[in-house]
Amino acid sequence: MSHATSTAPDPYAVALLRGGDRAALTVALAGLHLRGVVEAGRPGTVRRTGAKGMVSFRHPLEKAVRTSLYRPAGPRELPAREVVRRALARMRAELVAQGLLRALPPGRTRGARRYLAELRDHHALPDGPDGLAEDAMLFAVALYGERALMAVLPRFAREAGLVGRGSLADEGRFPFGRGNDIRYFRHGADEGFLADFDGDDRDHGGGSAHHGHDHGGGSHSHDYGGGSHGHDYGGGCGGGGYG
Incomplete structure (x- = not known):
């Protein structure tokens, strides 16, 4: 299986795999x-x-987002800001190289779907923020989207426009674009893609089918320590991938 599945889960990559850029x-x-x-x-x-003082970034996407906030923005504006767009493009290119995303037509691979299913089996949707470290909170939001966001950061989520009408918060529907690709999904060429999202991310009701599993693994993430490690998305030219 790909490199991504053999190392500690990166919540930013997991989120992109599950629900796309948003x-x-x-x-x-x-x-x-x-x-x-x-x-x-x-x-x-x-x-x-x-x-x-020094700002702490855990991932290049965080650095890109902070850089893009030279003036306040609604969450829907952020993907159009160039530094953020480049950071997301680089992330997608890396996931394509790892065999977890397809470039054309855009979408997850079977390996990615298995990877996400395994993560859900071992990480439960939290009921609230009590006792959760930052790593675990971010991983829950990456894996369960709006349901986890409202469990761990409800006030910020509402006030920042991350949930509710016209929000950025994802429901996992067509996360890699609509357009002509909608015909591809409707014809079932990638069996299981829509089922993944419709079954897991559109259900904003009660808990998850995976309640009761240990949350311990949610603390894994990459520490970019102020953006000095890994790729620097704050300024340079964007990598490959697809927009």
Whole structure:
């Protein structure tokens, strides 16, 4: 199986696999908020805080999001800002190289679907933030989307426009684009793709079928320590991948 499945799960990549760009951005905003880097602005927007000193970034996407907030923005605006668009394109290109995403037609591979199913089997949807470390919160949001976001960060999610009408928060429907690809999905060429999303991410009701599993593994993530490790998406030229 791919490199991504043999190392500690990266919540940003997991979110992108599960729900596309919007889900990955939701995790980045949640992480920045937990560390006091961003906050809700006027209703439905996000802005930088007045935090002093060195800013801590756990992932290049976080650095890109923070850089893009030179002025407050609604979550739907962020994907169009160039530094964020490049960061997401690089992430998608890496997942394509790992065999977890297809470039054309865009979507998850069977290996990615198995990977997500395995993660759900071992990580339950939390009931609330009590006792959860930041890593576990971000991983829950990556894996379960809006349901986890409302369990661990409900106030920020509502005030920042991450949930509710016109929100960024994903339901996992057509996360890799619509257009002509909708015919591809309707004809079932990628069996299980829509079933994954319809069964797991559109259900905003009670708990998850996986309640009761140990949450311990949710603490895994890559520590980019101020953006000095891995790729720097804050400025340079974007990588390959598809838009």
